[in-house]
Amino acid sequence: xxxxxxxxxxxxAWYQPEDRPLPWKxxxxxxxxxxxxxxxxxxxxxxxxNYYLRFVEAYPSIRDLAAAPDDEVMKLWExxxxxxxxxxxxxxxxxxxxxxxxxxxxxxxxxxxLKGVGAYTAAAIAxxxxxxxxxxxxxxxxxxxxxFFGISTPQDSTAGKKEFTQLAESLLQRDQPALYNxxxxxxxxxVCLPRNPKCGQxxxxxxxxxxxxxxxxELPVKSKKLIKxxxxxxxxxxxYEGKVFIQKREEKDIWLHxxxxxxxxxxxxxxxxxxLKQALVDKGWIEEQAExxxxxxxxxxxxxxxxxxxxxxxxxxxxxxxxxxxPTDWQLIPRTALSKYAFPKxxxxxxxxxxxxxxxx
DNA sequence: AAACCGGGGGC
DNA sequence: GCCCCAGGTTT
Numbered sequence: 001x002x003x004x005x006x007x008x009x010x011x012x013a014w015y016q017p018e019d020r021p022l023p024w025k026x027x028x029x030x031x032x033x034x035x036x037x038x039x040x041x042x043x044x045x046x047x048x049x050n051y052y053l054r055f056v057e058a059y060p061s062i063r064d065l066a067a068a069p070d071d072e073v074m075k076l077w078e079x080x081x082x083x084x085x086x087x088x089x090x091x092x093x094x095x096x097x098x099x100x101x102x103x104x105x106x107x108x109x110x111x112x113x114l115k116g117v118g119a120y121t122a123a124a125i126a127x128x129x130x131x132x133x134x135x136x137x138x139x140x141x142x143x144x145x146x147x148f149f150g151i152s153t154p155q156d157s158t159a160g161k162k163e164f165t166q167l168a169e170s171l172l173q174r175d176q177p178a179l180y181n182x183x184x185x186x187x188x189x190x191v192c193l194p195r196n197p198k199c200g201q202x203x204x205x206x207x208x209x210x211x212x213x214x215x216x217x218e219l220p221v222k223s224k225k226l227i228k229x230x231x232x233x234x235x236x237x238x239x240y241e242g243k244v245f246i247q248k249r250e251e252k253d254i255w256l257h258x259x260x261x262x263x264x265x266x267x268x269x270x271x272x273x274x275x276l277k278q279a280l281v282d283k284g285w286i287e288e289q290a291e292x293x294x295x296x297x298x299x300x301x302x303x304x305x306x307x308x309x310x311x312x313x314x315x316x317x318x319x320x321x322x323x324x325x326x327p328t329d330w331q332l333i334p335r336t337a338l339s340k341y342a343f344p345k346x347x348x349x350x351x352x353x354x355x356x357x358x359x360x361x
Numbered sequence: 362a363a364a365c366c367g368g369g370g371g372c
Numbered sequence: 373g374c375c376c377c378a379g380g381t382t383t
Contacts, residue, residue, distance in 0.1 A: 024378095036378080037378065037379095038379095039378090040377085040378040040379095041377090041378070041379045041380070042376090042377055042378090042379055042380090043377065043378080043379095044376085044377050044378090045377085045378075047377085048377095048378085082379085082380085084380080084381075085379090085380085088380085088381090115380095115381095116379095116380070116381090117380085118379060118380045118381085119379090119380090120378075120379060120380090121378085121379075121380085124378070136378075138377090138378050138379075139376070139377060139378075139379085140377090140378070141378095143376095181378095185378060188378095189377095189378080194375075194376055194377085195375080195376085222375095226374095226375095252382095
């Protein structure tokens, strides 16, 4: 208990809000706080910053966001990853606007009920916007608590989540939850870093269990191992009279609701054209006797995801006539319109490499 | 409980 | 090449 008191006092004494100024810090508008928290889920502050600023400018109020077309929001989110966040963001904005009369929920459970809002985000919004006493438990908090209190329970286990959450709640300074929550996250982000933490200048070093026991590099503990699968995508760039076919990804897979070129997934990247063409015939996209030949020099790119390695190869094909079996979900769009659609990063890189965006002028 | 969902940066 | 990031949802 003495150790807990030391932790609380030391943290508050150390914290200087102005040391790390951020656009969403010190404000109380729940819409802007919610927006920032969704964007920052599993995302570095530096990476999410510009997205936050662009969203705030594009949608000054939650009603503006609710009124936005789906594809427009996806385009604004393009490149940030975890695209279900954008979908949930829009769904929640529409829910608040239509079902709650545009009034953002003011209770923890009300906030938690919003799509895309879990325990962390609900606690963050509740404390920052309404000064409600709920402790945030994010990656920073797991790390700080695991080290200072010497906790080796895996943070990604059920028992670990419960243990860390209970400890965080017991440490929360209930008379100033917003300040305390900001302090512990800033502390984790600037002092108690994942690697090479600044223990030499840490205000809590005299009581830190991990530092005392030389276990800084061992804590926090994560138990789950990552399983990576490798996939091979062959994208077909079907050119026809200055236009190109794209389609929206609707299957339950990565990049849901993003656009792409027609794609054949194969077991390897080094297919010859004969094998790939046969796959197109098998899918019913083209006729067996169709005289279709790709341009020489197809390009390959790789993209790394958390659980997958995506190997992509782009085949450019000039169509003299439209194929017989064009699926109904394919869209034939002018090449100059490509920049209006949200694509996976690997396709975006291909388009950048080709300089296709430059045609827009 | 485990799997899945992106992209970027640091070392 | 590996880990982590202002996590959440689905199975």
